[in-house]
Amino acid sequence: MNDSRFATRSELIGILVLAVFLVVILPLCLDVFRLNLVAKYLTYAFVALGLVICWGYGGILSLGQGVFFGLGGYCMAMFLKLEASSVENTKIQSTPGIPDFMDWNQITALPFFWKPFHSLTFTIAAVILVPGLFALIIGAAMFKRRVGGTYFAIITQAVAAILTILIVGQQGYTGGINGMTDLRTLKGWDIRPDHAKIVLYFFEVGLLFACIFIAQFVRHSKLGRILVAMRDREDRVRFSGYSVANFKIFAFCIAAIFAAIGGAMFALNVGFMSPSFVGIVPSIEMVIYTAVGGRLSILGAVYGTILVNFAKTSLSESFPELWLFGLGGLFIAVVLAFPNGLAGIWGDYVQPRISKLIGTRKPKAGWTDSSVADGAPAE
Amino acid sequence: MFGDYSIGDLGSIFVMQGFAGLILFSVYVLMALGLAIIFGQMGVINMAHGEFMILGAYVTWMTSNFFQSYLPSLFSGYFFLAMILAFLASGALGMLVEWVLIRHLYKRPLDTLLATWGLSLMLQQAYRSIFGAREVGVELPQWMLGSLHVTDSIEVPINGVFVMGLTVLITIGVAYIMFRSRWGRQVRAVVQNRIMAGAVGINTAKVDRYTFALGCGIAGVAGSAFTMIGSTGPTSGQLYIVDTFLVVVFGGAASLLGTIASAFSISQTQSTLEFFMSGSMAKVLTLLAVVGILMLRPQGLFALKVRK
DSSP, X not given: OOSSSSSOHHXXXXXHHHHHIIIIIHHHHSXXXXXXXXXXXXXXXXXXXXXXXXXXXXOOOOSOHHHHXXXXXXXXXHHHHHXXXXXXXXXXXXXXXXXXXXXXXXXXXXXXXXXXXXXXXXXXXXXXXXXXXXXXXXXXXXXXXXXXXXXHHHHHHHXXXXXXXXXXXXXXXXXXXXXXXXXXXXXXXXXXXXXXXXXXXXXXXXXXXXXXXXXXXXXXXXXXXXXXXXXXXXXXXXXXXXXXXXHHHHHHHHHHHHHHHHHXXXXXXXXXXXXXXXXXXXXXXXXXXXXXXXXXXXXXXHHHHHHHHHXXXXXXXXXXXXXXHHHHHHHHHHHHHOXXXXXXHIIIIIHHXXXXXXXXXXXXXXXXXXXXXXXXXXX | OOTTSOHHHHHHHHHHHHHHHHHHHHHHHHHHHHHIIIIIIHOOOOTTHHHHHHHHHHHXXXXXXXXXXXXXXXXXXXXXXXXXXXXXXXXXXHHHHHHHTGGGOTTOHHHHHHHHHXXXXXXXXXXXXXXXXXXXXXXXXXXXXXEEESXXXXXXXXXXXXXXXXXHHHHHHHHHHHHTSHHHHHHHHHHHOXXXXXXTTOOHXXXXXXXXXXXXXXXXXXXXXXXXXXXXXXXXXXXXHXXXXXXXXXXXXXXXXXHHHHHHHHHXXXXXXXXXXXXXXXXXXXXXXHHHHHHHSTTOTTOOOOOO
């Protein structure tokens, strides 16, 4: 294996296939409504991508990715909401010029932390910096004190619960349980009609590939190897003189920023943001997308997200009863039988057969760079 | 925030909120005891714990309906039978789950989390298909309604007192099983050193199965007790799960005393704060305090001193 390169040849082919699938095949096959659904699924793919780095490589299972998804989404939604609540648009309110839910909650002036969100530049910076800093604080507080594994998972879950309760409770500042709805324009450009949806879709795919490249870079750099080493034998890495905590914080921050970008794209694509994408249930579902796609596979995470969400939409449309059984069974099957998810099935069963058929290469003995089945040490 | 109240008022408020907190405390302890066994002793993250509680609640509901239709004369005492049935039903399901699912995952604690989350989804849908999506409430027998007047300003609902008494009994029972019985010694031996415990002739697989079943059974009893203070729906279990885990982790996972102490401090903080601000802000502050303290003391309040 050549370490200095950013991707091996088979990985490059994989990225190319994904690119053709997302950029050419899907837009040609699907109508705008379905394409917009795919765009919604892909916003979760950002989260799944972050989880591959943080959980698959770093061994840090965060059950609070919804927090970062939500922070990114809310930053973007605040900007869009301010734009949608111009004085002309809101002249029927008792205080024109502020978002409608503030008016309903008897708030008469824009709160101070809303004001900077008039600027798009600030918003874009906030989408990345707010979740990044938040992850830095949580990560530093936890990893410096060597909180890890199960405990970390439960605490991130608690953080997700806290943020949800806070958002729902502070109706006047956040829109409460309904969230921020009726988002209309981005710098005067209407985000609701079909052609805007298509532009946003391609923009999102572009961002996704940027994130995939970053993830690939992390994976193939020395940093990625330290992450894997840390996951498998944390003590040895520590005794070799590496600052384990700092590497973990870095992985966690990357995952948080990816999730936040996904959240911001969600607000743009779907046109609203609500606390139901922040809490524990969506956070765990995001982990499941990663697990189904393959926690060690960067591209697998994208496919897993699309597949699970597609199954969710189509099954819950036609068999609402069966859907939860199916999803629950999927989790159990993935954990028990395919710890490396779809990517593992592909690498272990499909790819060797194809190679054999074509006769190009000898089948590899195993797909994974390190067996997850043995498990990273819990703490 | 204390400025508007006189010392006497404050005393009264604290006593009143203290009683409310005691009921909340009982609820937390009941929820957390089963989890303290499963998570604290076995290291299994059981995200379906809430669904085991709901199973107990549904069993209680069915028992109450049965008594109402066929044995109305014995209705006042149905509850005691219902609790036993709830324990047996949840325990039996727990045993099945351990055999099918959990025993393959003992070396991968984080994967137990995913798998049991899947299980919880399936159970939720099963409840919805069997019992309907509507929340169900249990009819209480006559003697459990009403409240006790302690002083003029302090009133305590009888069902709350009953839940408190039940909590004390169950806690003593669990403590007895874990620390005095032969079986409890085996459990703790397996937890501390599985290989050694196996070498001295303990059937570790069997101990695992019964420990998990006991934890689930206690969850069932907890669910049964909950029917007296609230209604139950297919997804109610999810509401409890984070609180429950926080209680167990905050107390120090392997310590029963820690679980009780953490349930007490969390419930009292929340119920006192609730008087001065909205319920959701009280909850946020309480959870923040818990998370903050956990960052300072990652092993929880009552960590066992062990070498790793």
